[in-house]
Amino acid sequence: MSDQYTDTLQRYIDKMPSLSTTVTKVLEVCNRQDVSPNDLNKIISLDPVLAGNVLKLINSAYYALPNQITSLTRAIIILGINTVKNLALSTAVVGALKGHNNPYLSMDKFWAHSLCVGVAAKELAVLNKIPVSQREEYFLAGLLHDLGKVPMVHCFEKQYAQCLQQAKMGSIDLHKAEQQVFGFDHSFCGAIIAEKWQLNDAMISVIKYHHAPEKADKDHRLLISGVAIADLYANIFEIGSAGNLSPGSEQYKNMPELTDLWPGLLQQYDAVQTSIEKAAVFLQVS
Amino acid sequence: MQIKFWGVRGSIPCPGSNTVRYGGNTPCIEVRFPDIDRLIIIDAGSGLRELGNDLMSRPQPVEAHLFLTHTHWDHIMGFPFFVPAYVPGTHIRVYGPVTYEEDTLEKVVGGQMTYRYFPIREAELAANIQYFSLKEEVMDLGDGIVVKTKYLNHPVLCLGYRIEYNGKVFCTAYDTEVFRNVFITDPGHPDYDPEMAEEGEQVAAEQNRLIEAFYHDADLLVHDSQYTQQEYEEKYIGWGHGYIEYVCAAAQRSRVKKLALFHHDPLRTDDQIDEFTVRYCNKDYCGDTETFFAKEGMMIEL
Numbered sequence: 270m271s272d273q274y275t276d277t278l279q280r281y282i283d284k285m286p287s288l289s290t291t292v293t294k295v296l297e298v299c300n301r302q303d304v305s306p307n308d309l310n311k312i313i314s315l316d317p318v319l320a321g322n323v324l325k326l327i328n329s330a331y332y333a334l335p336n337q338i339t340s341l342t343r344a345i346i347i348l349g350i351n352t353v354k355n356l357a358l359s360t361a362v363v364g365a366l367k368g369h370n371n372p373y374l375s376m377d378k379f380w381a382h383s384l385c386v387g388v389a390a391k392e393l394a395v396l397n398k399i400p401v402s403q404r405e406e407y408f409l410a411g412l413l414h415d416l417g418k419v420p421m422v423h424c425f426e427k428q429y430a431q432c433l434q435q436a437k438m439g440s441i442d443l444h445k446a447e448q449q450v451f452g453f454d455h456s457f458c459g460a461i462i463a464e465k466w467q468l469n470d471a472m473i474s475v476i477k478y479h480h481a482p483e484k485a486d487k488d489h490r491l492l493i494s495g496v497a498i499a500d501l502y503a504n505i506f507e508i509g510s511a512g513n514l515s516p517g518s519e520q521y522k523n524m525p526e527l528t529d530l531w532p533g534l535l536q537q538y539d540a541v542q543t544s545i546e547k548a549a550v551f552l553q554v555s
Numbered sequence: 556m557q558i559k560f561w562g563v564r565g566s567i568p569c570p571g572s573n574t575v576r577y578g579g580n581t582p583c584i585e586v587r588f589p590d591i592d593r594l595i596i597i598d599a600g601s602g603l604r605e606l607g608n609d610l611m612s613r614p615q616p617v618e619a620h621l622f623l624t625h626t627h628w629d630h631i632m633g634f635p636f637f638v639p640a641y642v643p644g645t646h647i648r649v650y651g652p653v654t655y656e657e658d659t660l661e662k663v664v665g666g667q668m669t670y671r672y673f674p675i676r677e678a679e680l681a682a683n684i685q686y687f688s689l690k691e692e693v694m695d696l697g698d699g700i701v702v703k704t705k706y707l708n709h710p711v712l713c714l715g716y717r718i719e720y721n722g723k724v725f726c727t728a729y730d731t732e733v734f735r736n737v738f739i740t741d742p743g744h745p746d747y748d749p750e751m752a753e754e755g756e757q758v759a760a761e762q763n764r765l766i767e768a769f770y771h772d773a774d775l776l777v778h779d780s781q782y783t784q785q786e787y788e789e790k791y792i793g794w795g796h797g798y799i800e801y802v803c804a805a806a807q808r809s810r811v812k813k814l815a816l817f818h819h820d821p822l823r824t825d826d827q828i829d830e831f832t833v834r835y836c837n838k839d840y841c842g843d844t845e846t847f848f849a850k851e852g853m854m855i856e857l
Contacts, residue, residue: 305739305746306737306738306739306755307738307739307746307747307748307751308746310738310748310751311748311751340754342738342751342754342755342758343754343758345737345738345755346734346735346736346737346755346758346759346762347708347734347758347762349710350737
């Protein structure tokens with residue numbers, strides 16, 4: 270691994286905005302059915318940027334209420350706790366991650382891909398009968414799995430373009446091309462960010478092992494497989510793009526889950542499309 | 556304006572011996588303007604079916620504005636059975652609230668007519684049907700008819716309607732629950748936050764005032780009163796419905812002239828409503844606001 274690359278990368282990541290602990294807390298709160306309005310209000314208020322974005326979303330896209338909703342307390346009374354909870358979660362994550370567009374990797378397409386993987390992973394959680402309280406984690410895991418590509422494409426534009434070109438010609442998987450050029454791939458880079466942001470173990474494992482589920486800890490295996498299958502789905506149907514046009518067959522060899530769940534996911538094609546459209550509104554807020 | 560109730564029940568149609576006098580159909584209200592030959596319909600619950608049959612016996616073609624309070628099933632289920640929708644020449648404008656994350660109004664209402672649910676597809680409807688989504692706004696329907704809308708407190712977006720014509724005012728406020736301060740108000744509670752508690756109190760009161768202002772001075776108000784206060788407090792807080800005691804007090808405060816208690820619970824029997832009529836619908840309880848329980852077939856002229 271080249272020190273020159275890792276040093277630049279590390280400096281870039283150090284400067285990335287921190288995904289305040291709020292997001293982790295909002296995620297925690299969203300997984301609890303019985304969260305009190307007081308707790309939710311406090312947690313969101315801790316992060317003024319997040320609170321601002323939630324209010325912005327409510328006032329613009331969500332209800333287009335004629336009287337501007339100016340406080341979270343107001344939003345919770347008028348719209349109800351569940352609405353505010355869901356808005357906060359999605360806004361928090363996406364708001365922290367939006368990157369600038371890049372000539373080689375369109376951020377719009379990148380997020381469309383990420384959204385699709387999130388939505389499809391959540392659909393797989395449903396098919397797998399995962400309890401409702403854990404499904405949001407599948408969405409988030411799908412949304413974040415390719416996180417590491419963002420700093421790589423920004424720090425090393427030319428070299429990354431070369432990787433993308435190789436992947437585009439179909440000769441090699443993108444993460445393998447990354448390894449050849451940089452000595453590491455986006456899983457590695459994503460894991461550094463995930464640790465900086467203090468995401469939980471499950472989320473770090475997804476980012477690290479979504480191209481090698483068999484290497485992951487058994488506890489997180491199901492979640493990682495879900496994301497890997499969802500990734501395959503997004504690539505095959507070409508919904509958005511994160512640069513990888515050649516869904517490698519190797520990584521799926523050791524995944525018996527694929528044969529069980531794939532047909533069910535295909536049947537949900539329309540539902541996945543609709544969910545992507547619905548979720549897309551969150552990308553409009555930054 | 557002539558107002559006629561074609562459905563007064565909440566949640567689900569309830570035919571049977573216990574509901575025969577007040578009626579078992581879900582919400583549908585006809586608002587007629589005989590002098591200018593105009594027609595407004597509020598909600599497409601199961602009561603819409605009989606209204607449709609009645610319209611077929613009147614001069615054709617049918618031209619109507621159909622305002623949906625919201626898209627819960629009990630308020631749209633009558634639409635596939637509305638006969639004028641199958642008649643060429645009929646013109647129906649459908650209005651209702653939708654949020655960005657839901658499908659279009661057309662999909663929500665017309666979507667009931669897919670083979671999965673119903674033997675006829677929407678594309679086979681011969682009438683001219685147009686859909687318009689609504690927010691809080693004021694609409695001029697021409698001929699002096701003005702319709703105003705107001706968001707209510709229900710788990711999905713739900714609108715109240717205020718129809719003004721010739722100096723008279725007809726208002727609906729259902730399905731809706733009184734806004735409550737959902738924050739902790741007990742200073743002894745470890746999570747108590749005085750600012751939150753106070754703002755919560757203020758916002759809830761302010762939102763309730765806004766709804767009262769919306770139906771202020773109405774000549775007739777049709778209001779959600781699915782529960783009694785006891786039922787509400789014991790079991791139904793947060794379900795998005797009103798209770799009789801609150802509605803009667805609020806209507807008096809707003810100087811409503813006539814109050815129709817509406818959206819009766821599916822479990823409510825005719826005998827119970829008769830008992831409630833004795834208990835609530837009198838001058839001692841409701842003062843100058845003439846209060847009654849809405850009944851299928853009942854007609855009121857303003």
